[in-house]
Amino acid sequence: MGKSGAAVLIMFVITTLVISPSRCAAAAVTCNAVELSPCANAITSATTTPTPMCCSKLKEQTPCLCNYMKNPFLQKFINSPNARKVADTCGTPFPTTCT
Structure with a gap:
């Protein structure tokens, strides 16, 4: 592998390491309804604005x-x-149908 091939491989590895954690973090959401507790007042009261x-x-x-x-x-x-x-x-998309 020449210098340019090695440089491409290194850039690929660096790009993968930089991009992958954000993808994994987005895909690895821990579903916990308690996390929505800051929304409780806004959901239960028509006059309260979400924080x-x-x-x-x-x-x-x-x-x-x-x-x-x-x-x-x-x-x-x-x-x-x-x-x-x-x-x-x-500004959060709300599912209209769930399977």
Whole structure:
């Protein structure tokens, strides 16, 4: 392998190491409904605006929302009109269908 081949290989390894952790972190969300507790007031009250912490946690937990919707204890909160308002206010996509 020449110098240019080695340089390409090194750049590939560096790029992979730099990009991979963020991909893994995004894919490895730990689904924990308690993480959405900063959103409790906004979800249960039509007049409360979600906090930045709520929006951050909601975005983090977005991959878990379908699982929460299937949970009989969480359904009434996650499927509520206020939960959708909170998601809209936070700019977080809310699943319309779950399989």
